[in-house]
Amino acid sequence: MTQYKGQEHYLVAVDCIIFGFDGEHLNLLLIKRGFEPKKNKWSLMGGFVQPTEDLDGAAKRILHQLTGLKGVYLEQLKAFGQPKRDPEERTISISYFALIDINQYKEKISDTYAAEWFPLKKYPKLxxxxxxxxxxxxxxxxxxxxxxxxxxxxxxxxxxMPQLQNLYEDVYDTSFDKRNFSRKVLSTSLLVKLNDKDMSTSKKGAFYYKLNKKQYTENFHSFLKFIPNPDHLL
Amino acid sequence: MTQYKGQEHYLVAVDCIIFGFDGEHLNLLLIKRGFEPKKNKWSLMGGFVQPTEDLDGAAKRILHQLTGLKGVYLEQLKAFGQPKRDPEERTISISYFALIDINQYKEKISDTYAAEWFPLKKYPKLxxxxxxxxxxxxxxxxxxxxxxxxxxxxxxxxxxMPQLQNLYEDVYDTSFDKRNFSRKVLSTSLLVKLNDKDMSTSKKGAFYYKLNKKQYTENFHSFLKFIPNPDHLL
DNA sequence: TCAAAAGTGTTTATTCTACACCCATGG
DNA sequence: CCATGGGTGTAGAATAAACACTTTTGA
Incomplete structure (x- = not known):
C-alpha cells in the first residue's frame, strides 16, 4: 500500500464560474489573466488554495477578491485533474459555480483584475x-x-413575474406559457407579492415579488418540478 | 494576483465509497488501513494521485486494486480539503462513489488489503x-x-422484480406497493423480461429481467421519477 | 384611442395512488 | 392441500397542459 513518503505533491487551485443575469441573458464574469503563462488571455477567476483555508474558504475568498461580495451562492462543481491541464505545472483545480445578483457587482471593484461580463451563449476562448x-x-x-x-x-x-420568467426562458432557451408558469411558481408559496410595481417595462406595470425566506430555506431541497418536461431542455 | 512561485503544494488523494447490495441491504466495502497514521483503523479505500494519471484514472486504479473489477460505475462525489483532515500532512482528497455487483467481488482479491463488507446502516468509526x-x-x-x-x-x-424492489426499499428505508412499483419500472421500457425464473426464494418462482442496454444508456439522464414523493425520503 | 405588456380561469388529458384477489408450486 | 411469495387491474384523485380574453395606462 502506498505510503506518504515519496509521493508527488501538486498545486491545488480553485476556479469560479460566476453567473449573472442582466434581465435579458445569463452572463459569465471572466477575467483577463494578469500573469504567465497565458498572460492577457481570458480565464475564469481562480487562485491557489492557501495553507490555512479549506476549499470552500478559498472559493469564497477568490469570489470576494473579484466581486467584493460575500454571502453569495456558491457550490462545488467538480475537481479537474488532467496531468497536463496547466502546462506550467501540474495543478488540480476544484471548480465552483457562483450565482450573483449582477446589480450587486459594481464595475471595477479593484484595478487588479480586468473583469468583464460575457453572454453565456457567446464567450471568448478560455x-x-x-x-x-x-x-x-x-x-x-x-x-x-x-x-x-x-x-x-x-x-x-x-x-x-415577467423578469423571473425571462430568466427561466433564457436558462432553458425556450418559452413557457405565462399562465402555467406563474401558477406553478406561486403554488410553491415561495413568493410574497408586494404592493408596488415595476413601471419601467410596461404601461400597466408589473407587481414586484420577493422571496419568502423561511419557505425558501426550508424547501430548497424539495423537488419542485419547475420545468415542464425538463428532459429535452437539459 | 497570485503567481505560481512560492505556492504551497499538497498531497492529492482519491477515496472510494464502494456500495454493494447483498439482496437484503446496502453494504459498504471498507479496508483496514495498512500503514501509519491510523494503522489498523477502518478506512475507505484510497490512494494518492500519481503523476501520469488523471483523477478518474486514479479512482479506477484504486478500485481495481481492491476489487479486481473494471468497467464499474464510478462517479466523482466531492473534493474534501480541510487543512487538518489528515493530521500527518495536508492532503486534498477527491472522493468517488462506486456501485458494484457484490457477486462480482470475489473475497480476497489479494492479501494486500484487509477488506470487509459492512451494512450501510451500521459501519465502524472511520x-x-x-x-x-x-x-x-x-x-x-x-x-x-x-x-x-x-x-x-x-x-x-x-x-x-422482487429483488429490485427490495433494493429500492432498502435504499429509501421504506416500502412500496408492488403493483405500482412494477408498473412504474416497466413503463420505462428499461427492462426485458426473460423466460426463466429464479426458483430460489419462492415456490412459484419470479421471472428474471435484464436491462435493455440501449434504452438504459440513452435514457440514463432523463428524469424517471422512480420514487413517489422522494422529498421525505432523501 | 390604441399599442404593448400584465394578469387571470377553465376544460381536458395524463399521471398517480390506493387498494385486493388469484396463481403456481414445493413441501 | 395449503402456505408462501409472485403476479396482475381498476376506479377516483390529483396534477399538468393547452388555450384566449380582459386590464391598465403612457404615448
Whole structure:
C-alpha cells in the first residue's frame, strides 16, 4: 500500500464560474489573466488554495477578491485533474459555480483584475480546460434549477413575474406559457407579492415579488418540478 | 494576483465509497488501513494521485486494486480539503462513489488489503472525514436514484422484480406497493423480461429481467421519477 | 384611442395512488 | 392441500397542459 513518503505533491487551485443575469441573458464574469503563462488571455477567476483555508474558504475568498461580495451562492462543481491541464505545472483545480445578483457587482471593484461580463451563449476562448468547466456548470445549473429554486439567487430582492420568467426562458432557451408558469411558481408559496410595481417595462406595470425566506430555506431541497418536461431542455 | 512561485503544494488523494447490495441491504466495502497514521483503523479505500494519471484514472486504479473489477460505475462525489483532515500532512482528497455487483467481488482479491463488507446502516468509526464522505455519498445515491436508473448497477445481469424492489426499499428505508412499483419500472421500457425464473426464494418462482442496454444508456439522464414523493425520503 | 405588456380561469388529458384477489408450486 | 411469495387491474384523485380574453395606462 502506498505510503506518504515519496509521493508527488501538486498545486491545488480553485476556479469560479460566476453567473449573472442582466434581465435579458445569463452572463459569465471572466477575467483577463494578469500573469504567465497565458498572460492577457481570458480565464475564469481562480487562485491557489492557501495553507490555512479549506476549499470552500478559498472559493469564497477568490469570489470576494473579484466581486467584493460575500454571502453569495456558491457550490462545488467538480475537481479537474488532467496531468497536463496547466502546462506550467501540474495543478488540480476544484471548480465552483457562483450565482450573483449582477446589480450587486459594481464595475471595477479593484484595478487588479480586468473583469468583464460575457453572454453565456457567446464567450471568448478560455485558457486550459476552463471551457469544459463552464459547459459543465451550465449543465449543472439547468439540472439543478429544474428541481430547486436556485435561480432566485440571480435576481435582486424585488423582482417581477415577467423578469423571473425571462430568466427561466433564457436558462432553458425556450418559452413557457405565462399562465402555467406563474401558477406553478406561486403554488410553491415561495413568493410574497408586494404592493408596488415595476413601471419601467410596461404601461400597466408589473407587481414586484420577493422571496419568502423561511419557505425558501426550508424547501430548497424539495423537488419542485419547475420545468415542464425538463428532459429535452437539459 | 497570485503567481505560481512560492505556492504551497499538497498531497492529492482519491477515496472510494464502494456500495454493494447483498439482496437484503446496502453494504459498504471498507479496508483496514495498512500503514501509519491510523494503522489498523477502518478506512475507505484510497490512494494518492500519481503523476501520469488523471483523477478518474486514479479512482479506477484504486478500485481495481481492491476489487479486481473494471468497467464499474464510478462517479466523482466531492473534493474534501480541510487543512487538518489528515493530521500527518495536508492532503486534498477527491472522493468517488462506486456501485458494484457484490457477486462480482470475489473475497480476497489479494492479501494486500484487509477488506470487509459492512451494512450501510451500521459501519465502524472511520478515520479522518471518511464518515462525512459516506454520509454524503448515501445522500447522493438516494438523490440520484430517485431520478435516474442508477441502482441497476448494484444488481447482477439477471434479477427479479422482487429483488429490485427490495433494493429500492432498502435504499429509501421504506416500502412500496408492488403493483405500482412494477408498473412504474416497466413503463420505462428499461427492462426485458426473460423466460426463466429464479426458483430460489419462492415456490412459484419470479421471472428474471435484464436491462435493455440501449434504452438504459440513452435514457440514463432523463428524469424517471422512480420514487413517489422522494422529498421525505432523501 | 390604441399599442404593448400584465394578469387571470377553465376544460381536458395524463399521471398517480390506493387498494385486493388469484396463481403456481414445493413441501 | 395449503402456505408462501409472485403476479396482475381498476376506479377516483390529483396534477399538468393547452388555450384566449380582459386590464391598465403612457404615448
Amino acid at each position: 485558457i486550459f480546460d476552463h471551457d469544459k468547466m463552464i459547459e459543465l456548470a451550465k449543465g449543472r445549473l439547468r439540472y439543478k434549477a429544474s428541481l430547486h429554486p436556485i435561480l432566485f439567487e440571480l435576481l435582486p430582492e424585488k423582482f417581477t | 478515520i479522518f472525514d471518511h464518515d462525512k464522505m459516506i454520509e454524503l455519498a448515501k445522500g447522493r445515491l438516494r438523490y440520484k436514484a430517485s431520478l435516474h436508473p442508477i441502482l441497476f448497477e448494484l444488481l447482477p445481469e439477471k434479477f427479479t
